[in-house]
Amino acid sequence: MCKQEKKKYRAGILGATGTVGQKFIVMMEDHPWFEVTCVAASPRSAGKSYAESVAGRWMQETPVPDPVRNLSVMEVEKDRQAIAEGVDFVFSALSLDKARVREIEEQYAEAGVPVVSNNSAHRWTDDVPILMPEINPHHLELIHIQRKKRGWKRGCIVVKPNCSIQSYVPVLDAWKRFEPKNVIVSTYQAISGAGKTFETWPEMEDNVIPFIGGEEKKSEDEPLRVWGTIRDGKIEPARLPVISATCIRVPVTDGHMVSANVSLGKKAGRQELIDAVRNYRSPLAERKLPSAPDPFMKYFDEEDRPQTRLDRDFENGMGITVGRLREDTVLDWRFVALSHNTLRGAAGGSVLTAELLADRGLLD
Ligand SMILES: NC(=O)c1ccc[n+]([C@@H]2O[C@H](COP(=O)([O-])OP(=O)(O)OC[C@H]3O[C@@H](n4cnc5c(N)ncnc54)[C@H](OP(=O)(O)O)[C@@H]3O)[C@@H](O)[C@H]2O)c1
Structure with a gap:
């Protein structure tokens, strides 16, 4: 059964027992606006208490928070109606084949539940916004179109883009007036991005894949959709910059590093580019959302930063x-950037998105 509370928005977590689901649980512990009232997962976990269902696979540094320890895990598909009645919105952190995730998320929206998803299933659905809250909050306009088109009154679907793009997209956005044209990016991605630890993936020790x-x-592709324009009720992806990516798994627990080389349509000096990162003002800045970082970005003058740990x-x-912003020998500029993959890149990005929905009245 869902725990009933009225004071805060009631949040459900679909896929609450997994890597990202656990992060949601931890992030919600002292959240000023949201409270977890429902946890749901597969039939394997259903019926157990949350604490029992994650015993032996709890990967967080702090213990399972008291308010959710004894919540009974519900079954995502079978208990949909009961879950819909016990929440104001859900986070989706399901790991299932895409067609099934698409269907499940649509069924929840149909049942009147706003869905904030980590899964990639709906990232290319015409009327679904793919949101980096600081960068394209105006894409939330699509929710009204989505609701009208599908006959959903209160339900909706919003997705978060992939964890790998979270660091270089903000930098390129800060440089928008210099017109980034070509970007070559190499990512160095943590093992938690695959839902693993060194215990569950010992082959990653002393190894790069x-x-x-x-x-x-x-x-x-996803950055182009984030920078896209809404036209005729859907997102038309931006055409530039053209991005070429090489993605590599490295032996670190959390944190995706990137190295990027960029050509610009308009000339810019090094200090101008650094200032653009340091002075980046997101349209969200005034809203003071609880999980919004302030500042959003930090530029290091030290040559050996940022470092993952x-x-x-x-x-x-x-x-x-x-x-490490410096002139490039082939394109114009090169830099490194870092983001936390399970926080900014997964649960945290979704929590911030939900805060933005709440701020816009879209959870009411
Ligand atoms: N890990 C990351 O850093 C990261 C970053 C960005 C996005 N994502 C995305 O977030 C999603 C979740 O990733 P994850 O790493 O947290 O996966 P995970 O650790 O494998 O967890 C998967 C969750 O889905 C549930 N599930 C599996 N089969 C189900 C079924 N038939 N019915 C209902 N629930 C079912 C599992 O429940 P049981 O425990 O009961 O099996 C579990 O709660 C994925 O789409 C992933 O691509 C992950």
């Missing part, structure tokens, strides 16, 4: 760190 299935296409938790894992 130069392949992450499907990741390069997402890293190249030192800097991934900048602004509670929600901020982006940038450094």
Whole structure:
């Protein structure tokens, strides 16, 4: 059964027992606006208490928070109606085949539940916004179109883009007036991005794997949708910059680093580019959303920063760190950047998106 509380928005988590689901649980612990009232997962976990269902696979540094320990895990598909009645919105952190996730998320929206999804299933659905809250909050306009078109009164679907793009997209956005044209990016991605730890993936110790299935296409295409324009009720992806990505798994627990080389349509000086990162003002800045980092980005003058272990938790894992801006020998400029993959890149990005929905009255 869902726990009933009225004071805060009631949040459900679909896929609450997984890597991202657990992060949601931790992030919701002291959230000023949201409270977890429903946890749901597969039939394997259903019926157990949340604490029992994650016993032996709890990957967080803090213990399972008291308010959710004894919540009974519900079954995502079978208990949909009961879950819909017990929440104001859900986070989706399901790991299932895409067609099934699409269907499940649509069924929840149909049942009147706003869905904020981490899954890639709906990232290319015409009327579904793919949101980086600081960068394209105006795409929320699509929710009204989505609701009208599908006959959903209160339900809707909003998705978060892939974790790999979270650091270089903000930097390129800060440089928009210099017109980034071509970008070559290499990502160095943490093992938690695959839902793993060194215990569950010992082959990653002392190893680098130069392949992450499907990741390069997402890293190249999804930014263009984030920078897209809404036309005729759907997002028309931007055409520039052209991005070429190589995605590599490296032996770190959390934190995706990128190295990027960029050509610009308009000339810019080094200091101008650094200032553009340091002075980046997101349209969200005035709203003071609880999980929004302030500042959003930090540029380091030190030559050996950002570093994964030192800097991934900048602004509670929600901020982006940038450094090593220097002239490129082939394109114009090169830099490195870092983002936390399970916070900014997964649960945290979705929590911030839900806060934006709440701020816009879209959860009411
Ligand atoms: N890990 C990351 O850093 C990251 C970053 C960005 C996006 N994502 C995306 O977020 C999603 C979740 O990733 P994850 O790493 O958290 O996956 P995960 O650890 O494998 O967790 C998957 C969750 O889905 C549930 N599930 C599996 N089969 C189900 C079924 N038949 N019916 C209902 N629930 C079912 C599992 O429940 P049981 O425990 O009961 O099996 C579990 O709660 C994926 O789409 C992933 O691509 C992950």
